Amino acid sequence: MNQNWSGGALDMGSQGHSILVGSREKGRKYGSGPLQMCQSVLPCHANYQGELGAGQLLKWMDTIACLAAERHAGTACVTASMDDIRFEETVRVGQVINIKARVNRAFNTSMEVGIYVMVQEVLSGVMKRVCAAFSTFVVKPRGTQKVTLKPVDVHGSVEEMLEHSLASERRRLRLYNEEAFKNLMMDYYNLQDKGLWNRKAIVPLISTELTRVESIELVLPPHANHHGNTFGGQIMAWMENVATLAASRLCSQFPSLRAVDMFQFRGPSSVGDRLVFKAMVNNAFQTSVEVGVRVEAYNCEKWSEGTPRHINSAFMIYYIPVESERQTFPDVTFTTHDGERRFLGAVVRKRIRMARKHILYSRDEGSISVPWGRNNQVYLGYNNVAALLVLAGKQGWEANNITDKVEVYVHEEADLLCLRVDMEVRTSAFNAFSLLNDLRLRPCWDKHYLSCEEVEKGDEEETVYHVKCGTIHGGKHRDFVFLLSKRQPCKDGDPYVIALRSVTVATVPPDENCIRSEAKCAGFLIHEISYPTCKVSYYNQVTSGVLPYVEGNLAGWSKSMEETAMSCISFLEQDLLTTMF
Incomplete structure (x- = not known):
């Protein structure tokens, strides 16, 4: 499993009002319950439309998830990945975000943290679900010492027991993911050879190369977490920014981030590093588009040598907002061998996302006999x-x-x-x-x-x-x-x-x-x-x-x-x- 060395930390500087509470349910130790973070959404958190920026929300989610993981482990933890993020509700300035995080299940040296986000309308008190996500955290090693995580107490609510069981299924899917992706890529190359993926469009196809975006950020002390490494939530926010720009170049509108396939952290970065963010549309599926983002880190002392470290990657899914005049994305094509790989890879990931949705989130539909x-x-x-x-x-x-x-x-x-x-x-x-x-x-x-x-x-x-x-x-x-x-x-x-x-x-x-x-x-x-x-x-x-x-x-x-x-x-x-x- 790839490891990230940039776990979250609670950042109180100019981030609005924050309240962090822990569960004290009867018969339960303080250290085993969920953590909650409440944030008032201020104008500094919003985009041009007065909506909470997805990057800011990802920061808060990574923060609370890391704190929940570290409380369970009793030592420093780092993020390996964050997946299954599906945004269901738009959050606006003046509303209150409530984020709950708890460790669903602990495996030997890794654990799954469930993150559940709700939004509350202050005047009416109405609560709506914004999204859910699942982060995998690992214990940050200290020298040669090996730490084995304690099991999670599952003597809680029915919901917690269900998530404890599903955590093992989600882990199984993550472990199978790489092999499944390779197998499916072979299948789809075969389909392409048979002419089943040659798009026929009346209008000319747009090359994905025209959506390429590249940005650079200098990691400063405010971007570091309590481990001294770049804050993972900050990296996610920067990635979301360049991905949005790439998607907007395709549709010439302001697209809305609806899902994240997976943030996968591969290595650490620290203060003084230069982070290069590269984003490009991989494929468009009429009502949705997948944007791939890659993050490379350059050490300040080796900046001129051109030896980057691949530290992060993600695939983000965008939709055109309902109020927009145009509701579909234009068809795209590839012009390079790498573009072809990205194009087919997006098709495969769409199928895997479909499978994960039905496998992990299917519920009893009631009697149909x-x-x-x-x-x-x-x-x-x-x-x-x-x-x-x-x-x-x-x-x-x-x-x-x-x-x-x-x-x-x-x-x-x-x-x-x-x-x-x-x-x-x-x-x-x-x-x-x-x-x-x-x-x-x-x-x-x-x-x-x-x-x-x-x-x-x-x-x-x-x-x-x-x-x-x-x-x-x-x-x-x-x-x-x-x-x-x-x-x-x-x-x-x-x-x-x-x-x-x-x-x-x-x-x-x-x-x-x-x-x-x-x-x-x-x-x-x-x-x-x-x-x-x-x-x-x-x-x-x-x-x-x-x-x-x-x-x-x-x-x-x-x-x-x-x-x-x-x-x-x-x-x-x-x-x-x-x-x-």
């Missing part, structure tokens, strides 16, 4: 098939991975994530339909299906099944109760349809040994291509119950969907060979 009965089977069957056809008809599917026989696509709209897997199978469409519409055969090719039993048969086209699936990260198995609706083509060119959705039946109550899970819309569309070849397309509208089985593919550390698809193809083609011979 509907009661099954013979009196409503026609209605349920119609809606089951219609939902699958509507899902298949969505525009804007993005290719994630394409091989000779399997193509994987994703579609995200607001918080709704959908997956599509296209398979080319050397068998007739009718044969594939006959095998896939009997869900009891699915354990033969899908490793996630442990068993499948027929519960009730409505008619020739509607059947209810009880499916038991394996566990992913330990714990209990999951089970589903599916209504399967199958339809043959009404005319040439129509697909065979196999639609699935969760239902409830009295004969299959929840089992305490399994986690009852649900699927809202899933299934297969099968198109005849030319005998004996067909195209089998699998769709799934991802729910919290389905997410554990596809999150590896989303985040880039697994190819389980491709593997399952190849197994399905082998099953369908092997059955044809058996029939022929």
Whole structure:
């Protein structure tokens, strides 16, 4: 893990009124509770529009996070990274910022600090959530002495216990991130070679090189923290400044910072260093744009030798404010090999951000199953098939991975994530339909299906099944109760349809040994291509119950969907060979 030697410190000089308090909940030691910082937003903290500058907020967030980390560790700590920052609310002059920080979980020599920011309207007292972020801190070494952090007391609220559990998941994603990024970059280079990322635009594309911004800062004593190194929050604020300039050069407006992929600190800097900030737009995605920022430090004694140290990097996501006349960014292109790497890297990071959002922030959407009965089977069957056809008809599917026989696509709209897997199978469409519409055969090719039993048969086209699936990260198995609706083509060119959705039946109550899970819309569309070849397309509208089985593919550390698809193809083609011979 890369380490930053610039942990935060409470800066009271000309920063407005600051109140720092610690939790004294009953039965809890002072040193184990959250810390809170209250700041009144003054004009000196605001931008030209009277809004709190993101850089100033990042300073305060780094300050309180470092103090929480050091209180838990009992010694000096430094920031390794800050990630998962999503700004949800605009803060204006006259409002009050409340920042809470607590150590969510401690690992041997590192810990995760959760930072939660709220804004309060003074006159009405209304509180709104501004953002949340997660910082990784490590103990600052003293000579050769090794410090092992004490565990975090989790005998607190339900919220604290949940964050303690999720901290290990976030750490797992961080550790996988580098490997996943490399794997996905290879996939997207393959997609580019197939022409799937060549943008077609009516207007000329803008080169990302035109957005390049470079700035230099001299580190002075006021910029140092209580360790004598450059204050990490100050570096973040400088980075935000140059990133905003780069984004504004692309849209010729004042963009709004909405998210930070990750601030990653790689090394220390100190008073007297010259810090060079380099920012450039990496890629634009219609309503958002990613700006990459790199920070290099030059020692004052070696300034003329040109030997920089890479000390920090970050990727910031900007949007155009709602009140602006133009709501989309222009299309961009690259003109250098490095620009191509940045361009595709932004696509990969967008996918990883999407995966992190759904994996880490997905919540139980409530029951989505509907009661099954013979009196409503026609209605349920119609809606089951219609939902699958509507899902298949969505525009804007993005290719994630394409091989000779399997193509994987994703579609995200607001918080709704959908997956599509296209398979080319050397068998007739009718044969594939006959095998896939009997869900009891699915354990033969899908490793996630442990068993499948027929519960009730409505008619020739509607059947209810009880499916038991394996566990992913330990714990209990999951089970589903599916209504399967199958339809043959009404005319040439129509697909065979196999639609699935969760239902409830009295004969299959929840089992305490399994986690009852649900699927809202899933299934297969099968198109005849030319005998004996067909195209089998699998769709799934991802729910919290389905997410554990596809999150590896989303985040880039697994190819389980491709593997399952190849197994399905082998099953369908092997059955044809058996029939022929």
